[in-house]
Amino acid sequence: MNKTKIELYNVGKTKNRIKILKDINLRFGSGKIHILIGPSGAGKTTLLRLLNRMDEPSSGKIEYDGKDIKDIPVLELRRRIGMVFQIPVIFDGTVKNNLSVPYSLRTNSNHVNEEDLINALELSGLRNDFLERRASDLSVGEKQRLTVARALMNKPDVLLLDEPTSALDHFTGIKLLESIKKLNEALGLTIIMVTHQLEYARILDGRVINLVNGTIVRVEEVEDSFLDSESI
Amino acid sequence: MEGFNYNLIDISYFDLLISLGLIIVAAGLSRFQHMGIERDLFVGAIRTFIQLLAVGYLLKYVFAFDRWYLILLIIFIMIIVASRTVTQRQRKKTKELPYIVGFAMTAGSGITVFVATQILLQIKPWYEPHYLIPLAGMVIGNSMNGSTLAVERIDSEIQSRKLEIEAYLALGATARQAARTCIRSAMRAAMIPTINSMMVVGIVALPGMMTGQILSGTSPLIAVKYQIIIMYMIAFSVAISSFILANLRFNRYFTSDHRLKEEVL
Structure with missing residues (x-):
């Protein structure tokens, strides 16, 4: 069974009179890993940002669980669809302070369940003795894992990742992707990741959506795409 | 006296x-x-x-x-001129800026001058110009400086912290929650000169008003008491104006559905 989590209908996006996305029709199946791949400027990040309404499409409609995302309160939508950015943004204070932010935004209280904290840390591949560490002291790779853990604190069912490995060295990047794959397996989380490196698609074993010049040129299961990976 | x-x-x-x-x-x-x-x-x-x-x-x-309307007109002109000055100092002049600055300064200075002249000094008649004009002038002048700093700081903070703001928004923060650090920093920037001058008043600098009163023959003790009230009035008025300004100004960077506007990105 392949339930649809997010679906785009004729979605277009124009910025400063330039058409960045043209008439996109796309389905993201629930619990799957989807990889948006393509050259720089293809519109990958723009597309990703439309999904949790960090940006608005110029035309078309996006549905989440069969409901127009404009009809879902935006704050709730962003909690259900978490996002990890290219450059990890760490807030002041300890790892624990960082992880408490989603909860305190919702409730104005800092009393987060310790178990939830440890759970999020472990799921994102951080040791649980990191809790009291100053977040700014972490390595870049650890910071990126922390932003994943922080997004998990909202208990989302979709995680958007915008080139999460671009600030990391190759080895650290691969380790992060392995953790993300585990996340997908453990939580059944729908993952939508932007990258321009096909190798990452292989690690995540996901469905590849190839975007060029704002148009989808191919959608394929990962095995097929490797046959002619050089062409991307 | x-x-x-x-x-x-x-x-x-x-x-x-x-x-x-x-x-x-x-x-x-x-x-x-x-x-x-x-x-x-x-x-x-x-x-x-x-x-x-x-x-x-x-x-x-x-x-x-000695007519109340003439005195209020003068104070009104002071506020307009001060608001224009605040607006002209900003790199990002937007349509609504003169209005929110004017509103913030009128509220900040208005409440302050009202409390000082009507509740503390209880001047009679209520518009007694010897009190009202110099007090309003000093308060408006200082609010003007505080407001300039507040607007300048909130603009630059939002630009420089946009990644952080987006990270907050993506976690489900409201625009206000996401801009909280920027609002705080703008208010702090506005207040620091006033706090500094309260710290050193009488030690490093003798304030102009107090010196003026002493020169014109007022007992130093009375002059000092006036100066104390003035310092508190200024601190209060700068706090109120910068609070209102920072809270109104940050809004222009966000849409009603908690997105940073594209022009910022």
């Missing part, structure tokens, strides 16, 4: 001309050192002379005419 046996020495226009000699000496020094500021020095000196003399005559007329 309580005075001692003190004869206030009037200054004749001839005395003023002699004091202009000080400027001439300073200009000579500038020429000698090739500082190239003689012209500005003279223009400044002449502007000081003309502007202050004009205000002197205007105030003399206003005090004699």
Whole structure:
């Protein structure tokens, strides 16, 4: 069974009179890993940002669980669809302070369940003795894992990742992707990741959506795409 | 007002001309050192002379005419001029800025001057210009400086922290929650000069108003009490104006559905 989590209908996006996305029709199946791949400027990040309404499409409609995302309160939508950015943004204070932010935004209280904290840390591949560490002291790779853990604190069912490995060295990047794959397996989380490196698609074993010049040129299961990976 | 046996020495226009000699000496020094500021020095000196003399005559007329509407009009003009100054200092001049600055300054200075003149000093009549005009002038002038800093800071903070703001928004924060650090920092920037001057007043600097009162024969103790009230009034008014401004200004960077506007990104 392949339930649809997010679906785009004729979605277009124009910025400063330039058409960045043209008439996109796309389905993201629930619990799957989807990889948006393509050259720089293809519109990958723009597309990703439309999904949790960090940006608005110029035309078309996006549905989440069969409901127009404009009809879902935006704050709730962003909690259900978490996002990890290219450059990890760490807030002041300890790892624990960082992880408490989603909860305190919702409730104005800092009393987060310790178990939830440890759970999020472990799921994102951080040791649980990191809790009291100053977040700014972490390595870049650890910071990126922390932003994943922080997004998990909202208990989302979709995680958007915008080139999460671009600030990391190759080895650290691969380790992060392995953790993300585990996340997908453990939580059944729908993952939508932007990258321009096909190798990452292989690690995540996901469905590849190839975007060029704002148009989808191919959608394929990962095995097929490797046959002619050089062409991307 | 309580005075001692003190004869206030009037200054004749001839005395003023002699004091202009000080400027001439300073200009000579500038020429000698090739500082190239003689012209500005003279223009400044002449502007000081003309502007202050004009205000002197205007105030003399206003005090004699003694009508509440004229006094309120003068205060209103002060606020307009101060708001324009705040707006002109900003790199990002937007349509609504003069209005929110005007509103913030009117609220901040208005409440302050009302409390000081009507509740503390209980001046009679309520518009007594000898009190109302100088007090309002001092409060508005300081609010103007605080407001300039508040707007400048919130603009630059939102630009420099946009990644952080987006990270907050993506976690489900409201625009206000996401901009909280920026709002705080703007208010702090606005308040710091006032707090600094409260820290050193009387030690590093003798405030102009207090010195003026003492020169005109008021007992130093009364002058000091006035100065204390003035300092508190200024702190309060700057706090209120910058609070209102920062809270209204951050909004223009966000859409109603908690997105940073594209122009910021």
